[in-house]
Amino acid sequence: DLPDPLALDPAEELSRQDLAALLDRAMGYLPASTREALSMHYLAEMPHNEVALRLGMTINALEVRLHRARRQLRQVLNNELRVDAEAFGLTLDAEQEPGWRETNMWCFICGRQRLLGTFEPLPSGNVNMRLRCPVCSAHGCDITQTGDLIPLTLRSFRPAFKRVLQTFPRFYSQAFTTGSHPCPMCKQEAKFQGIKPQMLPEPFSQHYCIVLQCPQCGTVTATAITACLFDAQAQQFMAQHPRTIVEPEQLVEYKGQPAMRARLTDLMSASRLTLFIHPQTLQVLDTFLE
Numbered sequence: 001d002l003p004d005p006l007a008l009d010p011a012e013e014l015s016r017q018d019l020a021a022l023l024d025r026a027m028g029y030l031p032a033s034t035r036e037a038l039s040m041h042y043l044a045e046m047p048h049n050e051v052a053l054r055l056g057m058t059i060n061a062l063e064v065r066l067h068r069a070r071r072q073l074r075q076v077l078n079n080e081l082r083v084d085a086e087a088f089g090l091t092l093d094a095e096q097e098p099g100w101r102e103t104n105m106w107c108f109i110c111g112r113q114r115l116l117g118t119f120e121p122l123p124s125g126n127v128n129m130r131l132r133c134p135v136c137s138a139h140g141c142d143i144t145q146t147g148d149l150i151p152l153t154l155r156s157f158r159p160a161f162k163r164v165l166q167t168f169p170r171f172y173s174q175a176f177t178t179g180s181h182p183c184p185m186c187k188q189e190a191k192f193q194g195i196k197p198q199m200l201p202e203p204f205s206q207h208y209c210i211v212l213q214c215p216q217c218g219t220v221t222a223t224a225i226t227a228c229l230f231d232a233q234a235q236q237f238m239a240q241h242p243r244t245i246v247e248p249e250q251l252v253e254y255k256g257q258p259a260m261r262a263r264l265t266d267l268m269s270a271s272r273l274t275l276f277i278h279p280q281t282l283q284v285l286d287t288f289l290e
Contacts, residue, residue, distance in 0.1 A: 022077075022084060029076045031200075033219060034069045041066060057218070064186070065218050100132075103157040107133035107143065108225070108238070109203055111245040111267040115143060117157045127152050129160050136203050144226075147184030165230040169282075172210060172222075176281045183214040184222070190214035195224055195279060197249075206248035208260065210282075224249065224282060228262045228275055231284045237273045241266035251279060259285060 023042065027035045040051045052062040077085040099118040107113045113133045120128040129152055131144040146152060150167050152160055175181035175192040183190040190212035199209040199221045209221040225246050228234050238244045247263040254261070260277040272290040277283065 022081065023073075025084070026073055026076045026081055030069065030072055031219075034065065034072065037062065037065050038069050038073070058215075061216050061218065064216055068185075068217070103131070105131070105158060105161065106243050107136055108229070108244060108246050109133060109136045109143065111243045115157075119152070119160075122148050124148055129157070129164070131157065131161070141200055141204055145184070148187060149182060149184050162235075165226065165235065168226050168230050172282070175210065175212070181212055183212060183217055183220055185220060186214065186216045188214055188216045190217075190220060193219075195282070207246075208249050224260075224277075225262075228264065228277070228284075231275060231287065233287045233289075234264055234273060234275065237264055237266075237271075237289070241269065241271055243267040249277070252276075254285060 023038070027038055030038070037051060037055060040046045040054065041048070046054075048059050048062055052059045055062065057065075099120070100116045101118070103115045103117045105115045105117075107115055110133060113135050115131045115133055117129065117131045120130060122128055126148050127146075128148065129144065129146045130142045132142045137143060144161065144164065146160075146164055149171060150164060152163065172181065179192050180189050181192055182188070193211040193213050195208050196211050197206070197208050199205075199211060199219075200207070200223070204223060208224040210224055212220040212222075214220050228246055228249075229238070241264075244264050244266050247265055249260045249262045252259055252261045254276045258279050260279045260282075262275045262277060264273040264275070266272070270290075274288045274290065276285045276287075278285055
C-alpha cells in the first residue's frame with residue numbers, strides 16, 4: 001500500500017541540504033502565508049511555539065496550517081517538480097492517487113480535460129467530494145471541495161456536484177448577511193473577509209474568491225465561480241454545452257451600479273452566456289445568451 005500522503009511529511013525524507021534546495025522551488029507554488037510558516041519551521045528550524053508567536057496564531061492553528069501545507073507541498077512534488085523529487089530519492093505517490101477516478105465532467109476552467117474525482121471519508125461520518133483537473137490542479141488546488149459542510153449520501157459525481165450547486169447559495173448567504181460562516185474544513189465560525197481577486201495560484205488567480213478567516217485553519221477561500229454555476233440558466237447552458245469554460249470575472253457597471261460580469265463560453269461553438277452578478281452578495285442580476 002502507498003503511504004498516506006497526509007501523514008507522510010516530505011521534510012522527513014530529505015537531507016537538510018537537499019531539502020533546502022527542493023523546498024525553495026516547491027514553496028514558490030504555495031500561498032505566501034503558507035510559505036512563511038514552512039520556511040520558519042522547516043528551513044529556519046524554529047520550534048512551533050516561536051513560529052506561532054511570530055505569526056500571531058495559536059500553536060494548534062499553526063499545526064493545522066502546517067498539516068495543510070505539507071499536503072499542498074506533496075501535491076506540488078507529485079506534479080510540477082516530480083522529476084526533481086524523484087532525483088532526490090523522495091518516495092512519491094503513484095501517477096494517479098488511489099481513490100481518484102476520471103469522471104464524465106469536463107473541467108470548467110480549461111475545458112480540455114476530464115475532471116478527476118474522489119469521495120474522502122471524514123471522521124464525522126460525512127464525505128468530502130473533491131474534483132480536480134489533471135492540468136489546472138497541478139498546483140494542488142481542487143476545482144471543487146465540499147469539506148464537511150454539505151451532507152453527501154450520493155456517490156456519483158455529477159448528481160453530487162448538482163447537490164453542491166443547489167446548496168451553495170444557502171450556505172454563503174449567511175456569510176454575506178451576518179459577516180461569518182462555518183469554516184468548510186473544521187466548522188468553527190470564520191469571519192467573512194469579502195470577495196477578492198488573486199487569492200489563488202494560476203490558473204485560478206484571475207477569478208474572484210469568497211475569503212474567510214478561520215481561527216483554526218487561517219485563510220480559507222472558495223472560488224466565486226460557483227455563483228455562476230448555481231444559476232438555473234447557467235446550469236441549462238452547461239447541460240447543453242458540456243465543454244463550457246467560466247471566463248475570469250470582471251468588475252463593470254451595469255444599469256448604473258457596480259457588477260461582476262461572468263461569461264460561460266462553449267469551446268465547441270460560438271455560444272456564450274453572460275451573467276451580471278452583484279459584487280457583494282453574488283446574486284445574479286441578469287443573464288444574456290449570445
